[in-house]
Amino acid sequence: MKKTVFFILSILSVSILFSFSFQDDLAASIKKGSNIYASNCIACHMESGEGMAGVFPPLKGSDYLKDKKKIIAAMLNGLQGEITVNGKKYNNAMPASGLNNKEIADVLTYVNNTWGNKGARITEQEVAAQRKKK
Numbered sequence: 212m213k214k215t216v217f218f219i220l221s222i223l224s225v226s227i228l229f230s231f232s233f234q235d236d237l238a239a240s241i242k243k244g245s246n247i248y249a250s251n252c253i254a255c256h257m258e259s260g261e262g263m264a265g266v267f268p269p270l271k272g273s274d275y276l277k278d279k280k281k282i283i284a285a286m287l288n289g290l291q292g293e294i295t296v297n298g299k300k301y302n303n304a305m306p307a308s309g310l311n312n313k314e315i316a317d318v319l320t321y322v323n324n325t326w327g328n329k330g331a332r333i334t335e336q337e338v339a340a341q342r343k344k345k
């Protein structure tokens with residue numbers, strides 16, 4: 212009986228510790244992402260991710276962000292031609308970011324989780340896998 216209680220307690224504490232460290236990771240990724248955003252994206256997508264009507268699509272509240280693969284590809288290869296964001300058409304060009312896998316993961320995780328956005332976390336591994344395929 213004592214053993215079982217001990218066992219359950221240790222599983223519990225390990226999982227609690229694990230979930231804390233996961234949240235720390237997420238917070239750290241968002242923080243790094245915000246610095247990367249400030250030096251690489253802000254000029255076009257603006258400080259609050261609002262973009263510029265008809266020229267630079269918004270990131271704040273963007274429905275385009277739902278597709279992880281598409282936004283990772285946009286960072287790796289750039290993006291040009293007509294796209295629709297929140298029902299509005301844009302036909303412009305964004306150059307490839309030139310960032311490494313970790314930086315792309317951080318900046319996209321930041322964009323997905325700021326200005327009220329609540330999107331997925333993007334990991335370095337996901338970016339690496341997609342870079343290999345291209």
Ligand code: HEC
Pocket residue numbers: 247248251252253254255256266267268269270273274275276282285290291292293294296301302303304305306308318319322
């Ligand atoms: C030189 C201006 C410029 C810079 C710098 C830039 N973008 Fe873009 N971005 C654009 C344009 C223009 C489009 C739309 C391209 C099109 O019309 O096909 C776009 C599209 C996007 C999209 C998909 C559409 C949307 O609004 O959700 C995402 C996501 C995105 N950019 C993220 C970023 C991130 C993150 C950075 C920084 C690493 C960045 N961009 C840097 C100009 C820029």
